[in-house]
Amino acid sequence: MPAPNKSADDDIRVPDQNPRPDGSSAERLGFWVRHETLKPALIAVASTVVVFGAGVWFVVSSPNWPAVKNQFFNPDDFAAAWPDVLDGFWRNLQMFAYSMLAIPVLALVIAVARSLRGPAFFPIRFLATAFTDVMRGIPLILLILLLGFGLPALQLPGLPKSAMFWGVTALTLSYSAYTAEIYRSGIDAVPESQRASARSLGLSQIQALRYAILPQAIRNVVPALMNTVVSLQKDVALVSVLGVRDAVREAQIYTSRTFNYTSYVAATVLFLLISIPLTRFVDWYAARDRARMSDQQR
Amino acid sequence: MTARPPHAKTPKLELIDVHKSYGRTPVLRGMTMDVAEHDVVCLIGPSGCGKSTLLRCVDLLDPIASGQILLDGADITARGVSADDVRRRVGIVFQSFNLFPHLTVLDNVTLAARRVHHVSKRDAEAKANELLERFGLAGLARSYPNRISGGQNQRAAIVRALMGQPELLLLDEVTSALDPELVGEVLGLIGELADGGMTMVLATHEMGFAREVADKVCFLSDGRVLESGPPSQLFEDPQQPRTQQFLRLVHQAGRI
Numbered sequence A: 001m002p003a004p005n006k007s008a009d010d011d012i013r014v015p016d017q018n019p020r021p022d023g024s025s026a027e028r029l030g031f032w033v034r035h036e037t038l039k040p041a042l043i044a045v046a047s048t049v050v051v052f053g054a055g056v057w058f059v060v061s062s063p064n065w066p067a068v069k070n071q072f073f074n075p076d077d078f079a080a081a082w083p084d085v086l087d088g089f090w091r092n093l094q095m096f097a098y099s100m101l102a103i104p105v106l107a108l109v110i111a112v113a114r115s116l117r118g119p120a121f122f123p124i125r126f127l128a129t130a131f132t133d134v135m136r137g138i139p140l141i142l143l144i145l146l147l148g149f150g151l152p153a154l155q156l157p158g159l160p161k162s163a164m165f166w167g168v169t170a171l172t173l174s175y176s177a178y179t180a181e182i183y184r185s186g187i188d189a190v191p192e193s194q195r196a197s198a199r200s201l202g203l204s205q206i207q208a209l210r211y212a213i214l215p216q217a218i219r220n221v222v223p224a225l226m227n228t229v230v231s232l233q234k235d236v237a238l239v240s241v242l243g244v245r246d247a248v249r250e251a252q253i254y255t256s257r258t259f260n261y262t263s264y265v266a267a268t269v270l271f272l273l274i275s276i277p278l279t280r281f282v283d284w285y286a287a288r289d290r291a292r293m294s295d296q297q298r
Numbered sequence B: 001m002t003a004r005p006p007h008a009k010t011p012k013l014e015l016i017d018v019h020k021s022y023g024r025t026p027v028l029r030g031m032t033m034d035v036a037e038h039d040v041v042c043l044i045g046p047s048g049c050g051k052s053t054l055l056r057c058v059d060l061l062d063p064i065a066s067g068q069i070l071l072d073g074a075d076i077t078a079r080g081v082s083a084d085d086v087r088r089r090v091g092i093v094f095q096s097f098n099l100f101p102h103l104t105v106l107d108n109v110t111l112a113a114r115r116v117h118h119v120s121k122r123d124a125e126a127k128a129n130e131l132l133e134r135f136g137l138a139g140l141a142r143s144y145p146n147r148i149s150g151g152q153n154q155r156a157a158i159v160r161a162l163m164g165q166p167e168l169l170l171l172d173e174v175t176s177a178l179d180p181e182l183v184g185e186v187l188g189l190i191g192e193l194a195d196g197g198m199t200m201v202l203a204t205h206e207m208g209f210a211r212e213v214a215d216k217v218c219f220l221s222d223g224r225v226l227e228s229g230p231p232s233q234l235f236e237d238p239q240q241p242r243t244q245q246f247l248r249l250v251h252q253a254g255r256i
């Protein structure tokens, strides 16, 4: 911490009229930066207080607020519902983790299959394209319902019956289709000359992808991939329609027992606790990545 | 096959009536030429005459519509020929270097040796370091392509192509992206390779260099070899009006 009188001294100092050729110009820049950032910060704080204050006042002043407050924000119900909802939330995190392991792999296989060229690979390309089209065409919740209720109903030997398994499978299939498209956009963004360059060295199509194209492609799409992670983390909650006792399901059970909705707020809080830091991280990473990219461009 | 006296050696590379178009635009229209082993052949001609296309076709990076491309007398465009095998025998250096930006110079240079030829990392790097040193890049092995100069990139690209010990080296305007100072450096290096007996086909705008290093110069026009011969003959006494006109323009631009 600088001495208070010293920093005050700095702030009132006027820019040097005869800057020395060494370093003093940087000092002057610091002077301006301090002043130029202070004012916008104050404005930001003031406007935030005004806007949020108005919003809160608007809600709280509604005639039904006391009832709603009791229904949704009851501290006693929050405390009562919390243990079960938290317990369910672990199941959400578990499903999130399993999908996170499977999606990148399956998506990469599909993206590579779609990027192969030449008539010999037509069947593979066709299958991969059909898969992405179908998976992207089905609403995720329907896919979860179809797999979760349909496949166990077949009663085929060896097929798992766990709702959680089918939920994770549905999430994986759907998200892999989207993620494969992200990979593919990254692959397409690598200049054709890089492929030619790799092939000219004698690398096969797969080797060219593996060693020359994919490392560049994936680097290009990391921010986009991380955004799907954020959305996956929330979509895991959809598996509750299969009766998996996740956070949402537990909240629902509490509600049906007590006719109080505070348990949903508890679940919301849990999801936010994960997704907000995750989103902040993604933004931070994307900004850093952009800075690095522009630094690398010659 | 073309008629050839039985005692004559099979050319290293031979193009017979090669046709190629991009969409509806014909680019190669009956390209016929041959390159003897250990010879340096320079392709000259106006921009867009198909020099790069020809080199890409020889490396099987672009399919041809008709005609034959023979490497050591065998048609490499025939069905059943593995393009990867052909590319392992032919090296190509692109006009724009095309090093892999995510790999260091050393990894760029050793990638094919390690993944295609299954040379051990140690052997590949030993050989790469030897070549890098010879081409004045010893200190840059661990640098990334975007951190080194254009001339250094170009030399690294040449080293990368040489690592596979190609029987034939294709060079596409390897000096066009370089400062005049660096041009001499890269051209000197190609001269060395020529002295070492490497068979090379170069597309170039450096007429002075072509005259110095080439055993044969081919003037391309309208997707064909319009005129070819030893540099002394082609540059001093061109027969075709188009060639004369082209060389006159080059003279005026001061590039000879």
Ligand SMILES: Nc1ncnc2c1ncn2[C@@H]1O[C@H](COP(=O)(O)OP(=O)(O)OP(=O)(O)O)[C@@H](O)[C@H]1O
Residues within 6 Å of the ligand: B022, B023, B025, B027, B046, B047, B048, B049, B050, B051, B052, B053, B054, B173, B203
């Ligand atoms: N991928 C492509 N798609 C369509 N047309 C192409 C493609 N590549 C080249 N061409 C066309 O083919 C013709 C020959 O191109 P090429 O690059 O072989 O010329 P070049 O002789 O190498 O010219 P330069 O001296 O400018 O490098 C040009 O008219 C060009 O527009």
Ligand SMILES: [Mg+2]
Residues within 6 Å of the ligand: B051, B052, B053, B095, B172, B173, B203
């Ligand atoms: Mg060209």
